Amino acid sequence: MxxxxxxxxxxxxxxxxxxxxxxxxxxxxxxxxxxxxxxxxxxxxxxxxxxxxxxxxxxxxxxxxxxxxxxxxxxxxxxxxxxxxxxxxxxxxxxxxxxxxxxxxxxxxxxxxxxxxxxxxxxxxxxxxxxxxxxxxxxxxxxxxxxxxxxxxxxxxxKIRPANLRENVDKRILDIIDYIQFHIFEPQKLKASAIAEVFGLSDTYLGSYFKNQCGETIQEFISNYKLRLIEHRLKFSDRRINEIASEFGFADESHLNKFFKKRRNISLTAYRKSQPSNLVI
CATH class of the missing domain: 2.60.120.280 (Regulatory protein AraC)
Known part of the structure; x- marks a missing residue:
C-alpha cells in the first residue's frame, strides 16, 4: 500500500x-x-x-x-x-x-x-x-x-438528483444537496438543525423550502440517497453488513436492517443474495 x-x-x-x-x-x-x-x-x-x-x-x-x-x-x-x-x-x-x-x-x-x-x-x-x-x-x-x-x-x-427536482431550482438547493451528499456518512451533520445552521435558515423554513424545490422532504431525500448507496455496497462490495452499518453511522447491524427492510421490504442478506454475482468477472 x-x-x-x-x-x-x-x-x-x-x-x-x-x-x-x-x-x-x-x-x-x-x-x-x-x-x-x-x-x-x-x-x-x-x-x-x-x-x-x-x-x-x-x-x-x-x-x-x-x-x-x-x-x-x-x-x-x-x-x-x-x-x-x-x-x-x-x-x-x-x-x-x-x-x-x-x-x-x-x-x-x-x-x-x-x-x-x-x-x-x-x-x-x-x-x-x-x-x-x-x-x-x-x-x-x-x-x-x-x-x-x-x-x-x-x-x-x-444529473443524479431528486427525481422531482424543479427545472429552475435555486442554486442554494443544489448547495444543500451537495452538502448532504458530501456528509452522507456523518449522521450528526445531516440533522435538519445542523443543515439549517450551515445555510443560515430556520429548521421550519428549511423543511418547507426543500420540499417545495425537490418534491420530497429533506429527510426523505437523505434516506433515499443513503438507501441507494447501501444497495450499491450490497451489490458491488464484499463488505460485511456490520461494516456497512458502521460506515453509514447506524448503531449496529440490526438498526441498519430495520432501516433497509422498512423501505425495501426485504432483509439486507436476502437482498444481497438476490443480486447477480457482480463480484466475479
Whole structure:
C-alpha cells in the first residue's frame, strides 16, 4: 500500500497493461480513467465494479484503488490536482469540486448522457493523438481538453438528483444537496438543525423550502440517497453488513436492517443474495 503523487497540475498518461502494477494505492489527486479497450473491474474503497470499453471512471483524492484486469486493457489516465480545480475560473460551476468528490460514492461509469459519451470518446482520441504526435501549443490544447472532460464529468454527476427536482431550482438547493451528499456518512451533520445552521435558515423554513424545490422532504431525500448507496455496497462490495452499518453511522447491524427492510421490504442478506454475482468477472 502506498500513495501516488502528482508532480504537475495536469497529466495525461496512456497505458496498455495485462495486470495492474499497483494494489490499494491511495491517490492525492483527481484521476479520470477512460477505458479505451479491455474488460475487468475497478476496486475502489472496498467496492468492486466491472468496467468495459468507453466507460469513464472518476477517482478522487484519498481514494484507495486497484484494477482487476480480465483482458488486456488500454487506459487513458487524466490526472489533475485539487488546487487546479479550485483555482481555475469556471464560468458557471462554482461547486464543481464538491460534485467531483461525490463521484467517490458511485464507483462506476459516471456518464449518464449518450451524447456526452460520444463527446468524451472524441476528446480522448484527440488527447491520445497528442501523446503520439507532439506539436507546438500542445500543453495549452491538452488543458482545454482536460477542462472539457472535467465539465462533462461534473454535468453527468449533477444529473443524479431528486427525481422531482424543479427545472429552475435555486442554486442554494443544489448547495444543500451537495452538502448532504458530501456528509452522507456523518449522521450528526445531516440533522435538519445542523443543515439549517450551515445555510443560515430556520429548521421550519428549511423543511418547507426543500420540499417545495425537490418534491420530497429533506429527510426523505437523505434516506433515499443513503438507501441507494447501501444497495450499491450490497451489490458491488464484499463488505460485511456490520461494516456497512458502521460506515453509514447506524448503531449496529440490526438498526441498519430495520432501516433497509422498512423501505425495501426485504432483509439486507436476502437482498444481497438476490443480486447477480457482480463480484466475479
Amino acid at each position: 502506498g500513495k501516488e503523487n502528482l508532480h504537475q497540475s495536469v497529466e495525461v498518461i496512456y497505458k496498455k497493461v495485462d495486470e495492474c502494477p499497483l494494489t490499494d494505492w491511495q491517490l492525492t489527486f483527481f484521476q479520470l480513467v477512460y477505458i479505451i479497450s479491455g474488460t475487468g473491474a475497478l476496486r475502489i474503497n472496498g467496492n468492486r465494479r466491472p468496467y468495459e470499453p468507453e466507460n469513464l471512471l472518476l477517482l478522487t483524492p484519498n481514494d484507495y484503488y486497484s484494477f482487476d484486469i480480465s483482458s488486456t486493457t488500454e487506459f487513458l489516465l487524466i490526472r489533475f490536482s485539487s488546487s487546479y480545480v479550485k483555482e481555475y475560473k469556471w464560468q458557471s460551476i462554482d461547486h464543481i469540486e464538491c460534485l467531483l468528490h461525490y463521484a467517490t460514492h458511485l464507483s462506476g461509469c459516471i456518464l449518464r448522457c449518450q451524447c456526452d459519451a460520444v463527446l468524451v470518446k472524441a476528446i480522448v482520441e484527440s488527447l491520445r493523438s497528442g501523446i503520439d504526435h507532439k506539436d507546438i501549443y500542445d500543453e495549452d490544447l491538452t488543458r482545454h481538453f482536460v477542462n472539457a472532460l472535467i465539465v462533462i464529468a461534473a454535468r453527468n454527476i449533477s
